Amino acid sequence: MLQKKKNAVLVDGVILNGPxxxxxxxxxxxxEACKIIMEEVxxxxxxVTEKVCEWRAPEALKQILDLEMRDTGESHQKLLxxxxxxxxxxxxxxxxxxxxxxxAGIDYSSLVARFITEALNPSVYTYEVSPVFLLVEEAVxxxxxxxxxxxxxxxxxxxxxxxxxxxxxxxxxYKFCPEIKEKGLSGLPRLVLFTSEECHYSxxxxxxxxxxxxxxxxxxxxxxxxxxxxxxxxxxxxxxxxCIKRDVKYSGSxxxxxxxxxxxxxxxxxxxxxxxxxxxxxxxxxxHVDGLLKKCYSAKAAYLFQQDKFYDVSxxxxxxSIQCSRRPDAFKFWLMWKALGTTGLEERVNRALALxxxxxxxxxxxxxxxxxxxxxxxxxxxxxxxPSLRQMEDGPEFWQKLHQIAPxxxxxxxxxxxxxxGYQPHQGKVNFFRQVVISPQVxxxxxxxxxxxxxLLAKDL
Amino acid sequence: xxxxxxxxxxxxxxxxxHPGLDxxxxxxxxxEAFQVLLDEAxxxxxxVTEKVCDWKEPQxxxxxxxxxxxxxxxxxxxLLERCRDVIRxxxxxxxxxxxxxxxSGLDHxALAGRMITEALNTSQYTYxxxxxxVLMEEVVLAKLRELVGWSSGxxxxxxxxxxxxxxxxxxxxFHRxxxxxxxxxxxLPRLALFTSRESHYSxxxxxxxxxxxxxxxxxxGTDERGKxxxxxxxxxxxxxxxxxxxxxxxxxxxxxxxxxxxxxxxxxxxxCQRHGLWFHVDAAWGGSALLSSKHRxxxxxxxxxxxxxWNPHKMLTVGLQCSAFLxxxxxxxxxxxxxxxxMYLFQTDKFYDVTxxxxxxTPQCGRRVDCLKxxxxxxxxxxxxxxxxxxxxxxxxxxxxxxxxxxxxxQLVLEPEFINLCFWFVPPSLRGREGSPDYWPRLGKVAPxxxxxxxxxxxxxxGYQPHGAKVNFFRQIVTNPAxxxxxxxxxxxxxxxxGRDL
Numbered sequence: 008m009l010q011k012k013k014n015a016v017l018v019d020g021v022i023l024n025g026p027x028x029x030x031x032x033x034x035x036x037x038x039e040a041c042k043i044i045m046e047e048v049x050x051x052x053x054x055v056t057e058k059v060c061e062w063r064a065p066e067a068l069k070q071i072l073d074l075e076m077r078d079t080g081e082s083h084q085k086l087l088x089x090x091x092x093x094x095x096x097x098x099x100x101x102x103x104x105x106x107x108x109x110x111a112g113i114d115y116s117s118l119v120a121r122f123i124t125e126a127l128n129p130s131v132y133t134y135e136v137s138p139v140f141l142l143v144e145e146a147v148x149x150x151x152x153x154x155x156x157x158x159x160x161x162x163x164x165x166x167x168x169x170x171x172x173x174x175x176x177x178x179x180x181y182k183f184c185p186e187i188k189e190k191g192l193s194g195l196p197r198l199v200l201f202t203s204e205e206c207h208y209s210x211x212x213x214x215x216x217x218x219x220x221x222x223x224x225x226x227x228x229x230x231x232x233x234x235x236x237x238x239x240x241x242x243x244x245x246x247x248x249x250c251i252k253r254d255v256k257y258s259g260s261x262x263x264x265x266x267x268x269x270x271x272x273x274x275x276x277x278x279x280x281x282x283x284x285x286x287x288x289x290x291x292x293x294x295h296v297d298g299l300l301k302k303c304y305s306a307k308a309a310y311l312f313q314q315d316k317f318y319d320v321s322x323x324x325x326x327x328s329i330q331c332s333r334r335p336d337a338f339k340f341w342l343m344w345k346a347l348g349t350t351g352l353e354e355r356v357n358r359a360l361a362l363x364x365x366x367x368x369x370x371x372x373x374x375x376x377x378x379x380x381x382x383x384x385x386x387x388x389x390x391x392x393x394p395s396l397r398q399m400e401d402g403p404e405f406w407q408k409l410h411q412i413a414p415x416x417x418x419x420x421x422x423x424x425x426x427x428x429g430y431q432p433h434q435g436k437v438n439f440f441r442q443v444v445i446s447p448q449v450x451x452x453x454x455x456x457x458x459x460x461x462x463l464l465a466k467d468l
Numbered sequence: 469x470x471x472x473x474x475x476x477x478x479x480x481x482x483x484x485x486h487p488g489l490d491x492x493x494x495x496x497x498x499x500e501a502f503q504v505l506l507d508e509a510x511x512x513x514x515x516v517t518e519k520v521c522d523w524k525e526p527q528x529x530x531x532x533x534x535x536x537x538x539x540x541x542x543x544x545x546x547l548l549e550r551c552r553d554v555i556r557x558x559x560x561x562x563x564x565x566x567x568x569x570x571x572s573g574l575d576h577x578a579l580a581g582r583m584i585t586e587a588l589n590t591s592q593y594t595y596x597x598x599x600x601x602v603l604m605e606e607v608v609l610a611k612l613r614e615l616v617g618w619s620s621g622x623x624x625x626x627x628x629x630x631x632x633x634x635x636x637x638x639x640x641x642f643h644r645x646x647x648x649x650x651x652x653x654x655x656l657p658r659l660a661l662f663t664s665r666e667s668h669y670s671x672x673x674x675x676x677x678x679x680x681x682x683x684x685x686x687x688x689g690t691d692e693r694g695k696x697x698x699x700x701x702x703x704x705x706x707x708x709x710x711x712x713x714x715x716x717x718x719x720x721x722x723x724x725x726x727x728x729x730x731x732x733x734x735x736x737x738x739x740c741q742r743h744g745l746w747f748h749v750d751a752a753w754g755g756s757a758l759l760s761s762k763h764r765x766x767x768x769x770x771x772x773x774x775x776x777x778w779n780p781h782k783m784l785t786v787g788l789q790c791s792a793f794l795x796x797x798x799x800x801x802x803x804x805x806x807x808x809x810x811m812y813l814f815q816t817d818k819f820y821d822v823t824x825x826x827x828x829x830t831p832q833c834g835r836r837v838d839c840l841k842x843x844x845x846x847x848x849x850x851x852x853x854x855x856x857x858x859x860x861x862x863x864x865x866x867x868x869x870x871x872x873x874x875x876x877x878x879q880l881v882l883e884p885e886f887i888n889l890c891f892w893f894v895p896p897s898l899r900g901r902e903g904s905p906d907y908w909p910r911l912g913k914v915a916p917x918x919x920x921x922x923x924x925x926x927x928x929x930x931g932y933q934p935h936g937a938k939v940n941f942f943r944q945i946v947t948n949p950a951x952x953x954x955x956x957x958x959x960x961x962x963x964x965x966x967g968r969d970l
Contacts, residue, residue: 098597334627
């Protein structure tokens, strides 16, 4: 592996002349690993005769997978086998019958972009290190802002919606009282924020992480349509509130943010944004974005954001982020958009909603299936009531028994590997299935299969 | 050209009977793109005869890339062209002459791991969704903890060292004030945290983000080698207490960003113990030195820390991002601090042991799988192979330091302890003129000028920065295992060539 030349330069016992890596062998490995990916993941992605998951209990899987990290390396063949094992026992989230989460499926252009990203391994903090990806991010954010309907705006890609929500909370807080960046929250009035009781749990995590406190998140009741209604709550708190001035003692709480949800996690509900916006405007809870992102987060590290660079440093947008190194997440979206065009993306969304509507109609037709509510979006929530429970009277015993049905069906489907579908209890309702259609691979027959398979798996319950 | 003839569309995609994707076309596109990637990003990207970067001004690059997102799609040939353009105009961070950041290089096994990760596209929150990766993450974290010196503990992979540092701050706050999670920091006394002047800026960002406030970050003095002075830490803590603040957290740095300095962990641990403060070690950069029996002494005392941040995506060439947040506590503190128990994700009536659903330990919900690339690399190289890489990086730095001392016009800023090599290049016109009043301002203009020239030429990339009272100097970092002595000789020769006439 190390070359020994006549004029070997030896430092601290290490020969420095030749490279330590065998690039040829390495490239071969990458090629062969990608062949495995093509065969085992990509080609099989739409094959409904393949399993969605190869279920093994944790202790059993630990035995099968040779996870131990040893002192010496493994052979080329062994490493390829390890890759095969990892793929075999991983859940196939691109399978047409993977409905478990709010992500699924495969898009080829996005995947290509992701592979390119990995090969280039950039970090999106400065123009000098990632010129292309910074400009791509800027273009994508601009386009997304256009869709929202703003004339101008700002933004950044983050490691997840939870972090994006944290950014919003922090920015709102900063806008409300910029001194918090330096002084912190200690001794300030109790900052409070409003969100619906259906909101994503990242609001709670964000409140605690940011030092606001989960107690100071007010969860507004949702109506039958499960959308927010905040007038009463907001008004009451406003009466208690007084001006925030550093030198003025005051009591009470300070509302500073409202978080509405467009597409709640379980039910897929959309808060009535216009009405909420009216309330926010009335109470001065509205967030305008103008250079705020940069002011709020900037730390101006001199070793990274040098001001004497030879190019326009306003392109070094990395200081808008809480992160230092950052992945170019906008690129995969950009390449997919280029491949499909806005029209193509729109068709994907419409298709997913059309499939959801089809499923809803089928559920209504079939005995034993009961819709929780008419879906507004792509989440279809329903109970499956097995034959044995259909004649039972509505009462605590019925609901308790029904609560146990979904987990059993879930266990059976996973052990069989035929599909994956999420269930949960919610707002006083016992365990029900939450079906979400996202993947462009999914077709009508997969919706039929879904219902058939549930019936099949629950026959004897 | 049919605007809709993209690989994402089929004629029947409006009908629900058929899939909404053209699989054959998609796979063909993938195959061709993979070839482009292998040839142009991997092979050419690591080839010394190729450029490190193809410099373009922002406005020009915008036009070249044709960034606009339109209503119609594009055919595969056009998309492949775009892929080529993206690769061409991106900086080749895997190039043997890319020395600009604390990461560089390309490891083929890690790359394979990253590509498998992308193809499988899953989130790391529950066992049902990511069975292999939940188990794997635990094994990898345990290995890292073992190297730190802990036989048990906890941890998680996070989206970067900045966020790992923030987790440490949050867990420390929660540990001291469990009610802070519910009540928030407004009800707490004014907290104080301590870190060195040389620490990473994520400590400031973290303090602001967490609602603690950057004013309450006490920057402790460092010696001429950039190391925290424990006596100064003691003084700062006393001062904070006298002002009525409540110290709760100390962050020592192992491998500072600019100078690569290591804080004296043993003495700092003593101070923390004395005052009952959470002791966090930001070893994002220097943590990988633990792999080498020769060099791990730099982190002596790390086992006394309460938490450690360590980024294998830096020195181990694993690929962004891979940042481990490690915790000595094994009582479930991380879960208690961050857990929300969302019933739609962490159901308690699942048919398997739900303690394997580790996703609630983190403030994130969906989370990337960052363990596979490190695990596969480790399987390929073994702990010994990784140790050799670390030692090689040290040896390279030693070689460069000696060369810098030997050559005219090169001046070390300080003797490197780690693999940050900091030096000035003094062009002939300034040599011997240290006495003149404008020496330093003029010297400060040299590095930016050389940087501009090297980037426009595309021959290499190295970072520079001012630091404290010191004017701009170069910070040379070698982590790429593909680098050879020739590259280092070239590096110094090229600086001479580019700076000769300044």
